[in-house]
Amino acid sequence: xxxxxxxxxxxxxxxxxxxxxxxxxxxxxxxxxxxxxxxxxxxxxxxxxxxxxxxxxxxxxxxxxxxxxxxxxxxxxxxxxxxxxxxxxxxxxxxxxxxxxxxxxxxxxxxxxxxxxxxxxxxxxxxxxxxxxxxxxxxxxxxxxxxxxxxxxxxxxxxxxxxxxxxxxxxxxxxxxxxxxxxxxxxxxxxxxxxxxxxxxxxxxxxxxxxxxxxxxxxxxxxxxxxxxxxxxxxxxxxxxxxxxxxxxxxxxxxxxxxxxxxxxxxxxxxxxxxxxxxxxxxxxxxxxxxxxxxxxxxxxxxxxxxxxxxxxxxxxxxxxxxxxxxxxxxxxxxxxxxxxxxxxxxxxxxxxxxxxxxxxxxxxxxxxxxxxxxxxxxxxx
Amino acid sequence: xxxxxxxxxxxxxxxxxxxxxxxxxxxxxxxxxxxxxxxxxxxxxxxxxxxxxxxxxxxxxxxxxxxxxxxxxxxxxxxxxxxxxxxxxxxxxxxxxxxxxxxxxxxxxxxxxxxxxxxxxxxxxxxxxxxxxxxxxxxxxxxxxxxxxxxxxxxxxxxxxxxxxx
Amino acid sequence: xxxxxxxxxxxxxxxxxxxxxxxxxxxxxxxxxxxxxxxxxxxxxxxxxxxxxxxxxxxxxxxxxxxxxxxxxxxxxxxxxxxxxxxxxxxxxxxxxxxxxxxxxxxxxxxxxxxxxxxxxxxxxxxxxxxxxxxxxxxxxxxxxxxxxxxxxxxxxxxxxxxxxxxxxxxxxxxxxxxxxxxxxxxxxxxxxxxxxxxxxxxxxxxxxxxxxxxxxxxxxxxxxxxxxxxxxxxxxxxxxxxxxxxxxxxxxxxxxxxxxxxxxxxxxxxxxxxxxxxxxxxxxxxxxxxxxxxxxxxxxxxxxxxxxxxxxxxxxxxxxxxxxxxxxxxxxxxxxxxxxxxxxxxxxxx
Ligand SMILES: [Zn+2]
Numbered sequence: 001x002x003x004x005x006x007x008x009x010x011x012x013x014x015x016x017x018x019x020x021x022x023x024x025x026x027x028x029x030x031x032x033x034x035x036x037x038x039x040x041x042x043x044x045x046x047x048x049x050x051x052x053x054x055x056x057x058x059x060x061x062x063x064x065x066x067x068x069x070x071x072x073x074x075x076x077x078x079x080x081x082x083x084x085x086x087x088x089x090x091x092x093x094x095x096x097x098x099x100x101x102x103x104x105x106x107x108x109x110x111x112x113x114x115x116x117x118x119x120x121x122x123x124x125x126x127x128x129x130x131x132x133x134x135x136x137x138x139x140x141x142x143x144x145x146x147x148x149x150x151x152x153x154x155x156x157x158x159x160x161x162x163x164x165x166x167x168x169x170x171x172x173x174x175x176x177x178x179x180x181x182x183x184x185x186x187x188x189x190x191x192x193x194x195x196x197x198x199x200x201x202x203x204x205x206x207x208x209x210x211x212x213x214x215x216x217x218x219x220x221x222x223x224x225x226x227x228x229x230x231x232x233x234x235x236x237x238x239x240x241x242x243x244x245x246x247x248x249x250x251x252x253x254x255x256x257x258x259x260x261x262x263x264x265x266x267x268x269x270x271x272x273x274x275x276x277x278x279x280x281x282x283x284x285x286x287x288x289x290x291x292x293x294x295x296x297x298x299x300x301x302x303x304x305x306x307x308x309x310x311x312x313x314x315x316x317x318x319x320x321x322x323x324x325x326x327x328x329x330x331x332x333x334x335x336x337x338x339x340x341x342x343x344x345x346x347x348x349x350x351x352x353x354x355x356x357x358x359x360x361x362x363x364x365x366x367x368x369x370x371x372x373x374x375x376x377x378x379x380x381x382x
Numbered sequence: 383x384x385x386x387x388x389x390x391x392x393x394x395x396x397x398x399x400x401x402x403x404x405x406x407x408x409x410x411x412x413x414x415x416x417x418x419x420x421x422x423x424x425x426x427x428x429x430x431x432x433x434x435x436x437x438x439x440x441x442x443x444x445x446x447x448x449x450x451x452x453x454x455x456x457x458x459x460x461x462x463x464x465x466x467x468x469x470x471x472x473x474x475x476x477x478x479x480x481x482x483x484x485x486x487x488x489x490x491x492x493x494x495x496x497x498x499x500x501x502x503x504x505x506x507x508x509x510x511x512x513x514x515x516x517x518x519x520x521x522x523x524x525x526x527x528x529x530x531x532x533x534x535x536x537x538x539x540x541x542x543x544x545x546x547x548x
Numbered sequence: 549x550x551x552x553x554x555x556x557x558x559x560x561x562x563x564x565x566x567x568x569x570x571x572x573x574x575x576x577x578x579x580x581x582x583x584x585x586x587x588x589x590x591x592x593x594x595x596x597x598x599x600x601x602x603x604x605x606x607x608x609x610x611x612x613x614x615x616x617x618x619x620x621x622x623x624x625x626x627x628x629x630x631x632x633x634x635x636x637x638x639x640x641x642x643x644x645x646x647x648x649x650x651x652x653x654x655x656x657x658x659x660x661x662x663x664x665x666x667x668x669x670x671x672x673x674x675x676x677x678x679x680x681x682x683x684x685x686x687x688x689x690x691x692x693x694x695x696x697x698x699x700x701x702x703x704x705x706x707x708x709x710x711x712x713x714x715x716x717x718x719x720x721x722x723x724x725x726x727x728x729x730x731x732x733x734x735x736x737x738x739x740x741x742x743x744x745x746x747x748x749x750x751x752x753x754x755x756x757x758x759x760x761x762x763x764x765x766x767x768x769x770x771x772x773x774x775x776x777x778x779x780x781x782x783x784x785x786x787x788x789x790x791x792x793x794x795x796x797x798x799x800x801x802x803x804x805x806x807x808x809x810x811x812x813x814x815x816x817x818x819x820x821x822x823x824x825x826x827x828x829x830x831x832x833x834x835x836x837x838x839x840x841x842x843x844x845x846x847x848x849x850x851x852x853x854x855x856x857x858x859x860x861x862x863x864x865x866x867x868x869x870x871x872x873x874x875x876x877x878x879x880x881x882x883x884x885x886x887x888x889x890x891x892x893x894x895x896x897x898x899x
Contacts, residue, residue: 019391019392020391022676023675054609055603055630056602056603056608059679060671060672060675060679061603061669061671062601062631062883064889065673065788065883065884065888066672066674067788068785068786068787068788068889069787074786075785075786075799075800076784076785077782077783077785078889079631079639080630080635081629082611082628082629082630083628084609090627094627094639094642097639097642097646098642100647100648101643101645101646102645103642103645128403128607129403130405130409130413130522130523130524131524132494132523132525132527134474134478134495136463136467136480137469140465140469140480143463144461144463144481144482147461147462147463147506148461148506151506194464196463196465196466196467197463197464234625236623236625237623237624238441238620238623238624239616239618239620240441240613240615240616241433241441241490242441242616243426243429243432243433243440243442243489243545244442244489244546244621245621246544251622251623252620255622255623395680399606399663399667401606403606405568406568406569406570406572406573407568407569408572409570410568437572438570438573438616439572439616439617441615441616441618441619441620442619442620444576444579444589444619445576446576
């Protein structure tokens, strides 16, 4: 297979409302930063792969059509990916597939969401006839799974506060993060109002505007550039309402992680992965994904969190950038994880850099915890 | 500068689209029964899993669920959350309990409300039964059930609810 | 480059109004038909990819509902494009070429009947300057038709012929929605929708679904001795700014023709995703298909399932090559106003 690597990551400043830019301006901000980082001219781009979550977030249908000019796709192939919340990750995987297929040398991929353009909660849960009107948004949907996790493994309630505080402390080291909360700590999280028990206000992700772009190229195009080599990438899906599905520990997540570890030759992910950007939109998903992704046994995830293993200076740092809990432009949130993983192994993560990070993982999930996309990036090809 | 003098950097432009919504033929069969006060799940001919409310397929097997399986309105709470924030356009006043209801004999759960009980007494595994609206208000909707309320039966170990193919 | 072949295609009968059939109930029959034809199951599929559009039926995550039609236990490698399923096929082909899959299932579905398609498609345009004017899809197509007529690229007689031929050809397509034949007098009696397009120049509102299976070279021979190869494929998008495009031609289609080196290929058949009558003579001329039997299925004018019609053009070309002694077929898929985004697929039958 053709080896591919990330040679440029570009992001926007994330914020609740980026009223200073249009949708086109938002995606272009990320793209310009990625192109600058990759040190490439436009004619080097062979195709553009665009991802975002439901079109109803902005009220623009198939936005690759309107954005063709802004994303530099005119005269080129463009693909629009939509796999719910995992889309940022799956878009990166599909972009890399363009290169690995041998059809393309260098591709640009960009994902975005401008949630301020609409009412995001409404866009996610419109009211349908014939159904009881009890849909309480994404938090209301995931909170019962979290409660079941806590019950199964007798996890103490401060674990959620701890994750929420840790990710926001990391965000203070990332100037692009949406939420910068000075003095954030567990107490501050636990003092915020309950939204969807057991989730408090600061245990939930914000709604953000933002975009993330990457330039991915084939081995023979890299030259002397700093590169994050893609050592493994995969997607997995399972049906929403499927009898026997375990929403707390979805099989699709387990299988997807095993797939990328196999590709990357990783036998012990906890020891062999230096840091990870994992999709944690609600605090408790950190311990849940620690277990689901095979970093520890079932029931041990919250204990790893509790002993600071996932802190930026811990054994397995999680979400050094501040994670989804600090910036959440839904369609881009997955690609931010993938891009931040790349920045770590390229040594470009600045104040939130993990020292000597050589192997990093990017992860995204979506739908009813049923769509997964993941990759492993490394500073070296072998 | 007064507020009127500040250049406006956005404008609201509501988009209204009307749709003729159809529920799907499997859901239509189900709702026709709900209109009569009956809950009839649909079973998979291959793995025998019972779906309520049905969507027309068993994603385990990728086949149509064409076996009608009458169920009662009793079950248990598989998990739940207490919603403390109002949801735009949602008439229910918080705090309210939104639970994953697993009816007896069904192999998936659905979201509905729990009431007639102090919130702090609600537990995973608690036995519950539907509280129906007056018959004259019944329509083609699970809203015919006002909410589910606890019944005096021993709790269920939810680990035993996990569907295994026989 | 690894060769990829189409080994199966199935199409739901195109319906004016699928009524109570939901996503799952539309998708399952075509997928099952393919599995039965090939004697396989979802377990034999390495990658699954679909194309659909939430806004058509007004449901965020329509594709998530649709996935329930597919066996996902154990979990599958799966993805979705918010595009015509022709692009889902494209993505699947890349997965096979990179060695991540030997077989792929593609499906598309669309219901245009529940909403107001004209209003919905308006939301494809620039949200700040154009969409607020609610330009409907027929009026946008009419802009291009007018340019083509005024510049003598096509004639109104050719538009009439497109409509009459599409209906005559619908006899070849058991799934066609529009099958009644018409003559010039009937055509002329129809009121203009947006000049120069009258009602019969426009595709019917359609509901339906389609599915396709493609395979690597090695795997393809397990299904058939005569695979239909995807010999060449290329797609490109044009500017969103209609004012900056030359609507009398298509730079991107010309670029794709050069890229695929189509000039010296003698095509036996072509299926074009031409939704409006003027687009057929326009593209036939642009693609040098004047003497090539085109849209023998009737094409989109006799049934135009949104998010499937592009995949259907590929599928119908595949069927033509398979069922006749043809060698070369050309399929075209499009997206966006005035043929903004175009895909060309050169299919070749194994001799
Ligand atoms: Zn089954």
